[in-house]
Amino acid sequence: MPELRNFTLNFGPQHPAAHGVLRMVLELDGEVVMRADPHIGLLHRATEKLAESKTWIQSVPYMDRLDYMSMMCNEHAYCMAIERLLEIEVPVRAQYIRVMFDEITRILNHLLWVGCHGLDVGAMTMVLYAFREREDLVDAYEAVSGARMHAAYYRPGGVYRDLPDRMSQYQESKWKSAAQIKPFNEARSGSLLDFLDDFAARFPKLLDEYETLLTDNRIWKQRLVDVGIVTPERALQRGFTGPMLRGSGIAWDLRKKQPYEVYDRVDFDIPIGKTGDSYDRYLVRMEEMRQSNRIVKQCVDWLRQNPGPVMSDNHKVAPPDREAMKSNMEELIHHFKLCTEGMHVPEGEVYSAVEHPKGEFGIYVISDGANKPYRLKIRAPGYVHLSAMDEMVRGHMLADVVTIIGSQDVVFGEIDR
Amino acid sequence: MSAKLEALSQNLQECLGDRVKSLKVALGEVTIEVDAADYLGVMQTLRDAPELAFEELIDLCGVDYSTYGNVPREGPRYAAVSHLLSITRNWRLRVRCFAPDDDFPSLPSVTSVWNSVNWFEREAFDLIGIVFPGHNDLRRILTDYGFIGHPFRKDFPVSGYVEMRYDPEQQRVIYQPVTIEPREITPRIVREATYGKVNNA
Numbered sequence: 001m002p003e004l005r006n007f008t009l010n011f012g013p014q015h016p017a018a019h020g021v022l023r024m025v026l027e028l029d030g031e032v033v034m035r036a037d038p039h040i041g042l043l044h045r046a047t048e049k050l051a052e053s054k055t056w057i058q059s060v061p062y063m064d065r066l067d068y069m070s071m072m073c074n075e076h077a078y079c080m081a082i083e084r085l086l087e088i089e090v091p092v093r094a095q096y097i098r099v100m101f102d103e104i105t106r107i108l109n110h111l112l113w114v115g116c117h118g119l120d121v122g123a124m125t126m127v128l129y130a131f132r133e134r135e136d137l138v139d140a141y142e143a144v145s146g147a148r149m150h151a152a153y154y155r156p157g158g159v160y161r162d163l164p165d166r167m168s169q170y171q172e173s174k175w176k177s178a179a180q181i182k183p184f185n186e187a188r189s190g191s192l193l194d195f196l197d198d199f200a201a202r203f204p205k206l207l208d209e210y211e212t213l214l215t216d217n218r219i220w221k222q223r224l225v226d227v228g229i230v231t232p233e234r235a236l237q238r239g240f241t242g243p244m245l246r247g248s249g250i251a252w253d254l255r256k257k258q259p260y261e262v263y264d265r266v267d268f269d270i271p272i273g274k275t276g277d278s279y280d281r282y283l284v285r286m287e288e289m290r291q292s293n294r295i296v297k298q299c300v301d302w303l304r305q306n307p308g309p310v311m312s313d314n315h316k317v318a319p320p321d322r323e324a325m326k327s328n329m330e331e332l333i334h335h336f337k338l339c340t341e342g343m344h345v346p347e348g349e350v351y352s353a354v355e356h357p358k359g360e361f362g363i364y365v366i367s368d369g370a371n372k373p374y375r376l377k378i379r380a381p382g383y384v385h386l387s388a389m390d391e392m393v394r395g396h397m398l399a400d401v402v403t404i405i406g407s408q409d410v411v412f413g414e415i416d417r
Numbered sequence: 418m419s420a421k422l423e424a425l426s427q428n429l430q431e432c433l434g435d436r437v438k439s440l441k442v443a444l445g446e447v448t449i450e451v452d453a454a455d456y457l458g459v460m461q462t463l464r465d466a467p468e469l470a471f472e473e474l475i476d477l478c479g480v481d482y483s484t485y486g487n488v489p490r491e492g493p494r495y496a497a498v499s500h501l502l503s504i505t506r507n508w509r510l511r512v513r514c515f516a517p518d519d520d521f522p523s524l525p526s527v528t529s530v531w532n533s534v535n536w537f538e539r540e541a542f543d544l545i546g547i548v549f550p551g552h553n554d555l556r557r558i559l560t561d562y563g564f565i566g567h568p569f570r571k572d573f574p575v576s577g578y579v580e581m582r583y584d585p586e587q588q589r590v591i592y593q594p595v596t597i598e599p600r601e602i603t604p605r606i607v608r609e610a611t612y613g614k615v616n617n618a
Contacts (some may be wrong), residue, residue, distance in 0.1 A: 041559035046575075049568060053575050055603050084444055236472040236504065239533025250504065258505055344608055347486075350444050351476075351500050351511065362476060364500065368486040370607045377478040379500070387536040416559060 006034060009398075013350060017120045017402040020412035024389070024401070036390045040383075041387050043416035047415040055342030055395070056082055056156065059376070064150035066378060067414035070109040071141075072101045073356045074414075075154040080260065081352040081363040082156040085345045088317060093308040094158035095261040100196075100299035101153070102143070102354070103292040107203075108137050109357035109409075110285045110292075114210065117406035124125070133206055136199050143167055143192045143259045149237045156343070157312030163303065193300050200297040207289060224279040228392045228404040230353050231276060238388040241381055242359025243284045244408065248276035254355040266298045278407035285409075288357075317343050343372040351379075358382055358409050380414035423446055425508050428468040433459055456514045457525040457551075458537045463501060463510070464530055471501035471510060474531035477538060479545030487607045495522040495547055499534075516547055526551035529586040544569035576600055 012018035015044075015407030021042040027035040047066065051059040063074040076098060083090060086187045111130040138148045144162050145151035153160050167188040170181040187198040212221045230240070235248040245252055253270045255263040271287035273280030312318045319338050320331040347369040353362040357379025366375040385408045392408075393401050422442055429449060430435060436455045441448045451459045463471045477499040483490045493515040501510045516522035526549035527534050538549045539558040546567035549555060557564060566573055576595050584591045 041557075041561070044559045046568060049575060053601065053605075058603075087444075237532050237533065239473050239475060241473075241475075252504055267617060273569060340603070342603060348443060349448070349511075351446065351509070353475075360475065362500070364476060364478060365500070368607060370487070370605050371603070372605050375478075375480050377476065377498075377539075379473065379476040383536060384533055387533065391532075 061152045077363045087222035094310040103295045104293045106357045120406045157318040239384045247281035473502045476500040481543035523548040
């Protein structure tokens with residue numbers, strides 16, 4: 001009888017189910033995983049080091065590129081940190097816009113997650129459905145910021161500009177006739193708010209469609225139920241946040257418990273799981289999309305009724321408008337100082353956290369009073385969740401590793417930073 | 418100061434006594450500083466005392482204070498800053514602990530208190546160079562295999578020291594000294610204390 005020994009397998013960094021550039025060294029006993037050692041850092045760009053040599057405002061676009069699946073939420077935490085250090089108020093309309101886009105971002109993120117998780121586990125159709133709806137929301141991103149992914153729309157003091165009155169429309173081409181594109185443009189004939197209103201009205205039905213595909217699907221349940229169980233005690237010990245913590249049955253959501261912006265004025269519920277397995281996390285995320293949709297609808301209604309400024313009028317932080325800058329000496333000086341030296345943030349330190357689609361996304365920033373941060377630390381939820389990978393996959397089969405990576409919803413932009 | 422922060426500061430004083438070197442409340446956050454010798458014990462108390470109940474360690478990061486405020490630094494240079502969160506009490510705390518020796522910064526590992534700190538300590542070791550005795554797997558985490566130096570120290574240039582390229586003659590990837598010149602587009606300026614205070618404008 002030959003001697004049996006464990007088999008070491010290199011998973012990734014080029015594996016399609018590794019969600020980017022995860023390299024995992026797996027120690028296998030037959031098909032059972034004995035140990036998993038994730039090697040990360042293949043996408044390390046030293047964002048925090050770069051931020052130390054950039055002015056405060058120049059780092060906003062870097063934030064988009066952290067978790068590149070939920071761009072505006074990253075900007076949100078960063079802008080909020082600066083605003084808290086400066087102790088300035090953001091106009092209420094800007095706060096509503098931020099909440100609305102945070103929730104749009106949450107839907108965007110969860111849609112991509114359910115699509116890719118489906119792909120990993122073997123449900124090929126899911127990704128097609130999810131990307132159909134993502135297209136509409138990405139268009140909403142484009143309408144406000146001009147970019148479909150890396151928006152740089154939130155700025156310290158508010159948002160870059162107010163919501164647009166019209167949406168971009170599909171054009172006739174040699175592949176699509178005028179009659180064919182007419183139904184596509186129906187919802188786009190009004191403002192961005194009309195478009196989002198229409199989306200919010202039809203989205204719950206689409207979610208039902210996804211659920212008919214997955215929720216009671218026998219194969220889906222065989223792959224997810226009882227895979228990667230995390231007890232509430234272990235979830236706290238491992239620092240889990242967001243859907244990973246709620247999946248384990250702990251009702252913790254920053255939007256409810258430590259409300260920021262106008263989350264205390266909108267109505268929504270927090271879903272929690274029971275057993276803490278991958279299937280519960282799936283259910284939690286699906287329900288979160290429904291709740292996000294509710295919040296979007298409420299924000300749309302409020303924003304329709306209440307016009308107002310969307311940017312702080314403090315010109316030590318926010319640049320004055322173009323016309324004022326050209327006609328007023330004082331504003332010209334502000335503009336010049338802001339565009340050359342940048343804003344100065346008073347000495348101090350602050351940790352600002354938002355309920356990011358993946359968990360608690362925090363920005364810890366130390367300022368020594370300069371026009372650049374002294375030290376910036378990004379607390380990425382995926383980093384903490386991935387560090388529990390070894391514990392979660394131990395004793396599972398090799399194929400379950402893919403399920404667990406998927407259910408952690410890891411994105412390497414934020415983990416490697 | 419809100420009632421909650423007041424209660425937290427009071428509980429901290431009661432549970433930790435004179436192990437708290439300084440306690441500061443600013444911008445709605447509580448910060449305590451502790452000695453490296455008390456660090457592990459304080460962290461254990463913070464988690465286990467029911468009046469404090471910090472079940473989760475949210476974040477730990479290393480900080481290099483050597484050029485803080487653009488003035489020469491007095492006192493220790495490296496610190497580990499942790500952020501704790503209590504789910505039951507719904508409050509947060511920041512704990513700062515300076516490493517006593519600048520030439521070999523070292524702080525006890527708190528992996529036994531919160532397992533989530535594992536990768537954060539690896540990161541602080543990798544980027545800042547703080548060593549955590551008691552950590553059972555203190556490897557580099559974010560930088561390249563075989564990387565030399567601690568890139569987030571203030572004396573480490575943004576461009577680094579080496580760059581990588583494919584060498585067609587040797588037919589392999591090689592490392593060479595960086596060819597880019599260091600440049601700074603916007604200089605770093607620290608103004609007098611009142612300059613950035615927008616509310617006084």
